[in-house]
Amino acid sequence: MHNCSRYLIFFQYIGTKYSGVVKVPPHQLDKKGVQDHLEDAIRRLRPLNPVSLSISSRTDRGVHALSNSAHFDLQRAPNKPPFAEDILAEALNFHLRTEQIRITRAYHVPADFHARFQAQSRTYVYRIALGVSHHSQLPLTDCNLCWNLRDTELNVGAIREAAALLVGTHDFSSFRAFNSDMPFKSPVKTLEVASIEPGSTFAHTHFHREIPFWELTFKSRSFLYKQVRRMTGALVAVGQGRLSVPQLKELLEARDSLAYPQNLAAPAYGLFLSRVDYREEDLQRSPHTSDRELPSSEKHK
Structure with a gap:
């Protein structure tokens, strides 16, 4: 049984070449959303779970961000520990290097944290x-x-x-x-x-x-x-x-x-x-709380 870590990332982008921050339908080929590229970068880390990013703040085509945020779950192989926050940011930026998108910070957050609903x-x-x-x-x-x-x-x-x-x-x-x-x-x-x-x-x-x-x-x-x-x-x-x-x-x-x-x-x-601002206490994981286990239905997708 594998545990799944939840991360909050802050990211910046120049929105000129993107259709907006959220992902676009598969049939739309002219421009991708920032979310498409972020999820592609997360997949390159080879998580065991399906990748799904929850964006805190939707921005339209052409709008930029100095600090947007999103959360996602990441399940690694059983012999690998959760990513350290700085290593995760560095790894994602490596895979984003050709895009005008950069991760500025990453936090290992509680399993029930939500980037959109807990933004203050x-x-x-x-x-x-x-x-x-x-x-x-x-x-x-x-x-x-x-x-x-x-x-x-x-x-x-x-x-x-x-x-x-x-x-x-x-x-x-x-x-x-x-x-x-x-x-x-x-x-x-x-x-x-x-x-x-x-x-x-x-x-x-x-x-x-x-x-x-x-x-x-x-x-x-x-x-x-x-x-x-x-x-x-x-x-x-x-x-x-x-x-x-x-x-x-x-x-x-x-x-x-x-x-x-x-x-x-x-x-x-x-x-x-x-x-995008959050309460500091919402970002803190309890030292007695482990990462959540994925439901069995998620493990076999």
Whole structure:
């Protein structure tokens, strides 16, 4: 009888070449999801059990992550001990070396740990470059990693005033897009943070000219489908004078996805999932608890 270890991994990726973070149907051949490549890397470790990754935070095609997370079970041969956390991360990165995906941390967690349901908060950062009429004017380090606007400045005071209206517990129906999960998820979310602060290019000390950057940060336990991109688009419109603060308030209070103006949502490529946070105690395995045994049905698959 073999024991099975559960691991939590944190991973980063540049989302440009992937269909999103979750795996794609077998018939979809153009782009794989980040999950497809992670599961392929886990299979190369030759586990005895079928590989199945549970992602904490779904990101769309073109969206990036500095720190997403997922858990999976890994059963080794009876004569082999569970992987040490650092060895597991190193081994997975070896098999991911041709992809723009990297494991940053790994934890050997309790057998009942769940990466999605036990996440306490998720933080997204949206990067905006000003005074850039075409992406070719950006340093290569920032192409497809920010939203470049022709505007040379934004009314940051108005953006902050509008962002303050979004903080707290609200029905965010106006800021979610239609998808298959819509009937099953409550539109009421508690937004802990909605802020805007100066940012910079990734090569700001080396590029030949200064490009003004701003970063919008949003933190909540969970978000609705495309909520961050829709909030970003509305806040930028306020900063450009295309939407007033009272109009954004009316949009929030409309609680209607159809009330959101067409073509206002920010593009995917400026968005980064930057943090997924857990309680430290949830990550700790009891010294008296062994890894769980796989059900007999799992062993013979």
